[in-house]
Amino acid sequence: MTVKQEFKAESKRLLEMMINSIYTQKEIFLRELISNASDAIDKIYYKALTDDGLVFNKEDYYIRVTADKAGRTLTISDTGIGMTRDELENNLGIIAKSGSLAFKQENEAKEGHNIIGQFGVGFYAAFMVADVVTVVTRALGSGEAYKWESEGADGYSIEPCAKDTVGTEITLKIKPNTEEDSYDEFLEEYRLRSIIKKYSDFIRYPIKMDMTRSRPKEGADNEFEDYVEEETVNSMVPIWRKNKNELKPEDYENFYNEKRYGFDKPLKHIHISADGAVVYNAILFIPENTPFDYYTKEYEKGLELYSNGVLIMNKCADLLPDYFSFVKGMVDSEDLSLNISREMLQHDRQLTLIAKNIKNRIKSQLQSMLKDERESYEKFYESFGRQLKFGVYSDYGANKDTLQDLLLFYSSKEKKPVTLDEYVSRMPEDQKYIYYAAGESIERIEKLPQTELVADKGYEILYFTDDIDEFAIKMITTYKDKTFKSVSSGDLGIEPDADEKNADEEESGNKELFERMQTILGGKVKQVKASKRLKSHPVCLSTEGEVTIEMEKILNAMPNNQDIKADKILEINVNHQVFQSLKDALGNDEEKLNLYTNLLYHQALLIEGLPIGDPVAFTNDICKVMV
Numbered sequence: 001m002t003v004k005q006e007f008k009a010e011s012k013r014l015l016e017m018m019i020n021s022i023y024t025q026k027e028i029f030l031r032e033l034i035s036n037a038s039d040a041i042d043k044i045y046y047k048a049l050t051d052d053g054l055v056f057n058k059e060d061y062y063i064r065v066t067a068d069k070a071g072r073t074l075t076i077s078d079t080g081i082g083m084t085r086d087e088l089e090n091n092l093g094i095i096a097k098s099g100s101l102a103f104k105q106e107n108e109a110k111e112g113h114n115i116i117g118q119f120g121v122g123f124y125a126a127f128m129v130a131d132v133v134t135v136v137t138r139a140l141g142s143g144e145a146y147k148w149e150s151e152g153a154d155g156y157s158i159e160p161c162a163k164d165t166v167g168t169e170i171t172l173k174i175k176p177n178t179e180e181d182s183y184d185e186f187l188e189e190y191r192l193r194s195i196i197k198k199y200s201d202f203i204r205y206p207i208k209m210d211m212t213r214s215r216p217k218e219g220a221d222n223e224f225e226d227y228v229e230e231e232t233v234n235s236m237v238p239i240w241r242k243n244k245n246e247l248k249p250e251d252y253e254n255f256y257n258e259k260r261y262g263f264d265k266p267l268k269h270i271h272i273s274a275d276g277a278v279v280y281n282a283i284l285f286i287p288e289n290t291p292f293d294y295y296t297k298e299y300e301k302g303l304e305l306y307s308n309g310v311l312i313m314n315k316c317a318d319l320l321p322d323y324f325s326f327v328k329g330m331v332d333s334e335d336l337s338l339n340i341s342r343e344m345l346q347h348d349r350q351l352t353l354i355a356k357n358i359k360n361r362i363k364s365q366l367q368s369m370l371k372d373e374r375e376s377y378e379k380f381y382e383s384f385g386r387q388l389k390f391g392v393y394s395d396y397g398a399n400k401d402t403l404q405d406l407l408l409f410y411s412s413k414e415k416k417p418v419t420l421d422e423y424v425s426r427m428p429e430d431q432k433y434i435y436y437a438a439g440e441s442i443e444r445i446e447k448l449p450q451t452e453l454v455a456d457k458g459y460e461i462l463y464f465t466d467d468i469d470e471f472a473i474k475m476i477t478t479y480k481d482k483t484f485k486s487v488s489s490g491d492l493g494i495e496p497d498a499d500e501k502n503a504d505e506e507e508s509g510n511k512e513l514f515e516r517m518q519t520i521l522g523g524k525v526k527q528v529k530a531s532k533r534l535k536s537h538p539v540c541l542s543t544e545g546e547v548t549i550e551m552e553k554i555l556n557a558m559p560n561n562q563d564i565k566a567d568k569i570l571e572i573n574v575n576h577q578v579f580q581s582l583k584d585a586l587g588n589d590e591e592k593l594n595l596y597t598n599l600l601y602h603q604a605l606l607i608e609g610l611p612i613g614d615p616v617a618f619t620n621d622i623c624k625v626m627v
Helices: 009-022 028-050 085-093 099-106 122-128 189-200 249-258 349-372 374-397 400-406 420-425 442-446 449-456 469-476 498-509 511-521 549-556 577-585 590-608 615-626
Strands: 003-005 063-068 073-078 130-138 145-152 155-161 167-174 207-216 224-232 268-275 279-286 303-307 310-316 328-333 409-411 433-438 461-464 482-486 527-530 539-544 567-572
Touching: 028 063, 028 073, 028 122, 028 167, 028 189, 028 310, 063 189, 085 130, 085 145, 085 155, 122 130, 122 167, 189 207, 189 310, 249 268, 249 279, 268 349, 279 349, 328 349, 349 374, 349 400, 374 400, 374 469, 400 420, 400 469, 409 420, 420 433, 433 449, 433 469, 433 549, 442 461, 449 461, 449 539, 461 469, 469 482, 469 549, 498 511, 498 527, 511 527, 511 567, 511 577, 511 590, 539 590, 567 577, 567 590, 577 590, 590 615
Parallel strands: 063 207, 303 328, 433 461, 433 482, 527 567
Antiparallel strands: 003 155, 063 073, 073 167, 130 145, 130 167, 145 155, 207 224, 268 279, 279 328, 303 310, 409 461, 539 567
16 A cells, blocks of 8 residues: 655755755756665675675676656666665655665775765755656565655655565656756757766766667668667776776877867876875876967866766866866865765865875976976977966965976077076076066067167076066066066166266266256156167167066056056167267257157157057158158
């Protein structure tokens, strides 16, 4: 006789809440039911370890998923341990009471099983897609079978039934489609297969499905017929649990492609099998190419997170620092504290330890590439070096010590990217600073007048061509006790030679000229002075303070433009013929002095790639010189 029973009041509220809010994606129900089925088989495996009368032949144990479109049912069956009537009552009649958790606690000291379920709510995810859930089960060692059935929060019934074999069969009566949701997808063979591959690919027991195939019809040209073929959908043994010695580079490449981590080939893989304060396995990949959306806010970082081979999170961002967000891959651990929906992670010590270990392993791999595979590292850096520099700049330079030795900058001497360590190791004894020049490209920087004095001294210059470069260097401040200095800085720290002493004398003797030029420019520059850095060029701009000209350009190109300006100084080459023309114009031809001053200022702006305020006035000034 069938007796309808009600869920306890607390269970009823929990069921309603869970169906509507705990799980964010309806497809999760299949992961939960398959995980429960895997647990049921694990329990038999464990019992076989302690019961001499029970033999566990792995070939006899499997999970089957069967869809019936016509009847709108989906069935998940297993050959696991099954349930007695009391277990049905306790495990399914009281929501959030987990039979798997109880089994795990009773046998905590024993080895040989990895029971997944902890909270006893995963089963009820079925009600997100089903109007009716029917469970037919027969327990190991029992000749009786029982049927549990429920239409949701209103209650459930339990009655005896017939079942020839040990195990559990769960049948879902799939809901009809609504305007908001299509439930038909959970009856489609290939959709079900994709969900299984996504979440349960590494369940250790075969997950079988009858898949409809097509083949040429015998005796008929260009005609095909459908046939049904049983297929084991899941891979079962994940690559990360295999011995590294058994795996070849192509095995890792195939895994990278299968998981669709990218359309390129990975430059490097990192296979971690950690067994210490926290136990976990991981396979990480350093991609070759930059994803098309990598430097956009749409890009989502993170590693796939598994617990005992079951996918818990598709993108666990907490496992990677932002500066290593280019890394792809997965982590599998038995030690993680999961929340009730198994979709998110509780922030605990295990997660922190795994993330720290992963960060160190990535850095170590990059250092190894930099040292032993320079060409590969430079290829990587071309794609992701900018992200490392963002990492140095972010969080007020908190990560600079981790990242500074991984940075590369183009060298004026080596004509290739070099590290900061390589630069410092070549510095002459009399060189005080690490010199750099910033610009849009290497070609533009090489033509900058400001580089003349530093290059003439034989000092190496690092070329900064990324908009983040100067900001990152400001955070590093010093490297091996050497301060960074822009070639456009007011004070280059270079001892004066005979020409520079002449510049001091000329500035002192032509104070009126420089003051007059500054007045003509009307506050556009902080000062006009004789240059100690120019050799062949007539004019250039230098800066004082923390904001350089390149930084000004970058900051003012941002959406929240605050019109930040560098303190500019107009430097005149007193050894250039143009200086004599300026001196001749002073006191003799006021209009000509105005003309020359504006032309030189605009020339300096153009050299720096800065916009000219009034292009028409500039072209008119050129015409005046021509006539």
